[in-house]
Amino acid sequence: MADKILIIGACGQIGTELTLKLREIHGAEAVVASDIREGAEELMQSGPFEILDATDEPGIRAVVKKYEINQVYLMAAMLSATAEKAPMKAWNLNMNSLFHILEMGKEGLIDKIFWPSSIAVFGPTTPKDQTPQITAMEPTTVYGISKQTGERWCEYFHRKFGVDVRSIRYPGIISYKTLPGGGTTDYAIEIFHEALKNKSYTSFLAKDAELPMMYMDDAIKATIDIMEAPSEKISIRSSYNLAAINFTPEVLAKEIQKHLKDFEISYEPDFRQQIAESWPSSIDDSQARSDWGWKHDYDLEKMTSTMLKGVGERLEKSTK
Numbered sequence: 001m002a003d004k005i006l007i008i009g010a011c012g013q014i015g016t017e018l019t020l021k022l023r024e025i026h027g028a029e030a031v032v033a034s035d036i037r038e039g040a041e042e043l044m045q046s047g048p049f050e051i052l053d054a055t056d057e058p059g060i061r062a063v064v065k066k067y068e069i070n071q072v073y074l075m076a077a078m079l080s081a082t083a084e085k086a087p088m089k090a091w092n093l094n095m096n097s098l099f100h101i102l103e104m105g106k107e108g109l110i111d112k113i114f115w116p117s118s119i120a121v122f123g124p125t126t127p128k129d130q131t132p133q134i135t136a137m138e139p140t141t142v143y144g145i146s147k148q149t150g151e152r153w154c155e156y157f158h159r160k161f162g163v164d165v166r167s168i169r170y171p172g173i174i175s176y177k178t179l180p181g182g183g184t185t186d187y188a189i190e191i192f193h194e195a196l197k198n199k200s201y202t203s204f205l206a207k208d209a210e211l212p213m214m215y216m217d218d219a220i221k222a223t224i225d226i227m228e229a230p231s232e233k234i235s236i237r238s239s240y241n242l243a244a245i246n247f248t249p250e251v252l253a254k255e256i257q258k259h260l261k262d263f264e265i266s267y268e269p270d271f272r273q274q275i276a277e278s279w280p281s282s283i284d285d286s287q288a289r290s291d292w293g294w295k296h297d298y299d300l301e302k303m304t305s306t307m308l309k310g311v312g313e314r315l316e317k318s319t320k
């Protein structure tokens with residue numbers, strides 16, 4: 001049977017590009033996008049779309065039945081910075097949506113599930129450099145607690161009920177097609193917009209706040225690769241460490257200055273600096289590399305030049 005895919009939270013930063021890529025691979029009709037709101041024109045016009053609340057279990061079941069869905073990518077979540085402002089709302093969304101999907105996997109209604117975790121599962125007691133796959137995990141944010149708990153439930157549903165759930169701990173994802181959704185790493189996107197518009201940027205993280213990051217195309221590639229890998233290659237059913245680039249705001253600014261000589265950066269760290277301080281600076285992702293062949297393509301130079309070009313073109317279009 002050909003795959004029929006449902007993406008929940010498809011209008012977000014990652015969901016938008018993931019939907020477009022999956023439609024390219026499987027054909028438009030095989031990939032149903034859904035969200036609580038409408039998204040970018042490119043997404044809305046390229047295939048089927050449903051308004052769907054990730055916490056509405058009967059609603060999800062109805063869409064799964066209507067389109068004979070057998071794979072779900074659950075991308076809806078409240079991200080780190082936003083979740084700190086609405087902890088219980090974040091907990092309810094991040095946990096209940098996952099339970100609904102895992103339960104449907106247990107019942108055999110869905111064959112395969114993708115659920116993203118995050119580097120936010122780590123905390124101040126985690127080794128910061130080359131953070132191992134298995135290590136101390138004491139997250140201090142609501143978001144991190146929800147992701148760590150989610151990982152435990154994924155592994156439990158796999159071990160106990162054989163649910164084929166696969167997961168990646170995304171680092172900060174950098175892209176230009178859709179704006180980011182309220183995370184601690186959003187500065188690494190805002191900086192490009194401000195550099196091109198105003199030639200200056202005030203960073204909400206300190207200049208030496210080093211975090212693991214990844215360009216969107218690599219994140220999409222990893223997501224699709226892990227879902228396409230044979231089941232026996234997936235030895236970790238909580239979530240895989242995944243890495244590409246690490247840098248500080250100062251290092252990123254210097255890279256941008258190679259293209260825009262008069263760009264200036266200043267620093268006014270806010271509450272997000274504390275979140276950043278609790279996260280790793282770099283990640284050991286050797287398990288993902290050996291289990292299912294993960295390899296990134298974008299380094300700092302390639303990511304920076306791609307972002308400057310992409311954001312530049314978008315800004316030009318919006319002023320026309």
Ligand SMILES: NC(=O)c1ccc[n+]([C@@H]2O[C@H](COP(=O)([O-])OP(=O)(O)OC[C@H]3O[C@@H](n4cnc5c(N)ncnc54)[C@H](O)[C@@H]3O)[C@@H](O)[C@H]2O)c1
Pocket residue numbers: 008009010011012013014015034035036037052053054055074075076077078079093116117118119169170171172173174179180181182183185
């Ligand atoms: N972007 C990153 O840097 C990053 C890093 C680590 C992990 N992640 C994870 O990847 C996933 C996708 O992240 P993103 O950056 O695309 O997030 P985003 O905030 O850009 O998108 C989330 C989408 O979910 C939708 N949504 C919110 N509440 C919903 C609900 N009740 N029902 C249905 N949809 C709802 C929103 O409208 C939005 O379109 C999340 O699980 C996130 O935790 C993202």
